[in-house]
Amino acid sequence: MRSDPANKALSLPELVNKYGEVWRNMGPEERKPYEDESKGIRVNRTRPIYTTTGVDINLEREQENQRMLYEDYLKKLVETAVIEEKDIESLKNKSFFFMAFNVLCREQNGTWYPNEVGLVEYSIRNGITNAYHCFIDPGDIPLGYTRVAKEHSEATHKIPICNFVKARGNNRLEDGNRDEEARRKAYQGIVLEIFEILKKSKLKTNVASKDRSKYEMDDETENPFMVFCLPKQKNQVKGCIEFLCKNAQLDQQLHKNFEVLDSILLLSLLVVRMGKTRPYAVCEGDLMVTTFDYSAGTNCEYHEEMDVSADNCALGVVKKMCYLLSDILCSVYNIQPTDKHMPSQANDDFQVEEFVPLPSFNSTRSVPVNRYFHDNDMDSHSMEVPETIRPPRQLPSEFPNSYLREAVGGPSTSGEKEKKVLDPRTKLGIGRGRGIPRNK
Ligand SMILES: [Zn+2]
Numbered sequence: 001m002r003s004d005p006a007n008k009a010l011s012l013p014e015l016v017n018k019y020g021e022v023w024r025n026m027g028p029e030e031r032k033p034y035e036d037e038s039k040g041i042r043v044n045r046t047r048p049i050y051t052t053t054g055v056d057i058n059l060e061r062e063q064e065n066q067r068m069l070y071e072d073y074l075k076k077l078v079e080t081a082v083i084e085e086k087d088i089e090s091l092k093n094k095s096f097f098f099m100a101f102n103v104l105c106r107e108q109n110g111t112w113y114p115n116e117v118g119l120v121e122y123s124i125r126n127g128i129t130n131a132y133h134c135f136i137d138p139g140d141i142p143l144g145y146t147r148v149a150k151e152h153s154e155a156t157h158k159i160p161i162c163n164f165v166k167a168r169g170n171n172r173l174e175d176g177n178r179d180e181e182a183r184r185k186a187y188q189g190i191v192l193e194i195f196e197i198l199k200k201s202k203l204k205t206n207v208a209s210k211d212r213s214k215y216e217m218d219d220e221t222e223n224p225f226m227v228f229c230l231p232k233q234k235n236q237v238k239g240c241i242e243f244l245c246k247n248a249q250l251d252q253q254l255h256k257n258f259e260v261l262d263s264i265l266l267l268s269l270l271v272v273r274m275g276k277t278r279p280y281a282v283c284e285g286d287l288m289v290t291t292f293d294y295s296a297g298t299n300c301e302y303h304e305e306m307d308v309s310a311d312n313c314a315l316g317v318v319k320k321m322c323y324l325l326s327d328i329l330c331s332v333y334n335i336q337p338t339d340k341h342m343p344s345q346a347n348d349d350f351q352v353e354e355f356v357p358l359p360s361f362n363s364t365r366s367v368p369v370n371r372y373f374h375d376n377d378m379d380s381h382s383m384e385v386p387e388t389i390r391p392p393r394q395l396p397s398e399f400p401n402s403y404l405r406e407a408v409g410g411p412s413t414s415g416e417k418e419k420k421v422l423d424p425r426t427k428l429g430i431g432r433g434r435g436i437p438r439n440k
Pocket residue numbers: 116299300301302303312313314315316
């Protein structure tokens with residue numbers, strides 16, 4: 001009505017007069033589009049509610065729902081991996097894959113720059129059956145991150161932040177510039193090798209397609225590649241795979257068909273499968289143990305020479321995790337652990353060259369530094385307390401008079417003047433109150 005130029009000058013009551021009759025003569029079908037439009041306007045006029053961070057609350061709820069659905073889906077993948085093997089014997093032979101990365105840095109926009117990867121294949125029966133490791137050239141350090149990268153490297157993995165000769169993709173042209181084409185090819189090689197190993201990680205049961213559509217992921221009918229790591233490393237592993245896939249320029253969707261799962265949950269469910277219980281929190285503690293942090297042969301060659309803890313080598317992280325899993329699972333599944341399950345604690349190179357006897361306990365005991373008073377039970381009888389360090393004869397004033405007299409050797413009932421040796425501890429208030437009757 002308002003859009004009609006003839007009505008522009010009319011006020012609202014005049015418009016009602018003009019079109020009231022028309023509206024009254026309209027049937028429900030004719031009125032419907034106008035009524036719907038009116039409802040829509042009312043809905044749009046509702047003020048959105050914002051959270052304290054300024055995000056629309058409906059949007060945040062929706063994102064939270066999506067996140068929870070995704071977490072449920074990941075849990076379902078782990079459960080299926082444990083229960084899809086019909087008998088325990090085949091579960092013992094089933095391969096699980098563990099993956100870890102070291103990084104140069106992480107940009108604020110969420111981009112991870114990987115510089116080392118470690119991946120192992122593990123089964124309960126055979127332990128670690130396959131290990132993959134390489135250093136990756138992450139490219140130029142992003143602007144403003146040199147100090148962060150340097151400090152991170154020095155504090156943890158000690159991988160040079162640029163021009164690392166062992167890193168794949170670290171190729172230079174004759175003019176000294178980076179050979180980007182060679183780096184892309186190196187990434188392609190790494191990605192293909194990793195996904196070739198991970199072929200066996202896919203579930204046999206197809207649980208993915210139905211559940212994935214729930215949270216609007218790609219219409220994948222295939223099960224994803226699956227790797228395990230500690231929950232705190234999940235974002236890093238996922239981010240690094242994404243970086244490799246994008247820079248390899250093979251298939252931009254490849255990293256989306258790759259899921260990083262919780263190794264703590266896996267351990268808990270593997271124990272449950274044998275009819276025993278091991279709560280998640282206990283399993284979490286199992287995988288935090290530091291027993292194998294410095295076991296020989298756990299880290300890659302470079303980090304073995306560096307003599308860093310297994311937590312600072314990508315290969316060390318995943319191998320250590322398998323050792324800790326074996327520590328629990330071998331006993332639960334009645335498997336005799338081999339050196340593929342955990343490193344031998346015996347060191348064949350160790351030889352005792354000379355026996356040095358411990359100091360004899362019968363030798364003269366010295367007085368402990370903080371205790372200089374003579375004690376018949378503890379000190380040798382020949383030792384005398386030097387006069388200079390004897391406490392003064394005067395007792396603290398708050399001591400009861402009767403006790404004071406007894407302590408310093410008051411008149412005896414036998415008439416003989418006794419000289420009582422004062423227990424020096426009482427003078428300093430040590431053992432105060434002992435032997436003094438209360439409320440006398
Ligand atoms: Zn390493």
